[in-house]
Amino acid sequence: MATMWCFYRRLQEVDVFDLTEKPIMGGELASKLTDDTCGAFVSFEGVVRNHNEGQQVLRLEYESYKALAVKEGDKVIAEALARFPVTHIVCLHRTGELAIGDVAVWVGISSPHRGEAFDACRYVIDEVKLRVPIWKKEYYTDGDSGWVNCEACAAAGDDHSHS
Numbered sequence: 001m002a003t004m005w006c007f008y009r010r011l012q013e014v015d016v017f018d019l020t021e022k023p024i025m026g027g028e029l030a031s032k033l034t035d036d037t038c039g040a041f042v043s044f045e046g047v048v049r050n051h052n053e054g055q056q057v058l059r060l061e062y063e064s065y066k067a068l069a070v071k072e073g074d075k076v077i078a079e080a081l082a083r084f085p086v087t088h089i090v091c092l093h094r095t096g097e098l099a100i101g102d103v104a105v106w107v108g109i110s111s112p113h114r115g116e117a118f119d120a121c122r123y124v125i126d127e128v129k130l131r132v133p134i135w136k137k138e139y140y141t142d143g144d145s146g147w148v149n150c151e152a153c154a155a156a157g158d159d160h161s162h163s
Helices: 002-007 026-031 066-083 114-131 151-155
Strands: 016-020 040-047 055-064 088-094 096-099 103-111 134-140 145-148
Touching (some): 026 040, 066 088, 066 114, 088 114, 103 114
Antiparallel strands (some): 040 103
């Protein structure tokens, strides 16, 4: 199990956000959040689906501005720890190409009680999606592709528009 952790930049510790191009192993991440003071563990896995807004999706590609993404993701984690009475939080987001069924993002929370763990988990995933500079490009079965929810990407030119 320890060898899997070499894939991740800082996840030997808890209470962090990180990015990886490697597959996300939720069970191994969850084991890092085990704590005898906690009666609850909640996790969220965002999985690549085969459709979006009426289009059939073949695969996704995620890009990020890593230095800013990690900094902002760590802020989200710190805010959640201050806002909710939880013990530990880890959030890991994929970058690069992902296939249908791959885990794109994972959030795990350990807490003395379930309610706070659920609330903190929702807060973390919602804030990460809103604030962290990670961009998603979808590739469709009809040969088209496009950046999703990224008006700035589309406006930037040919590199970030439908092909």
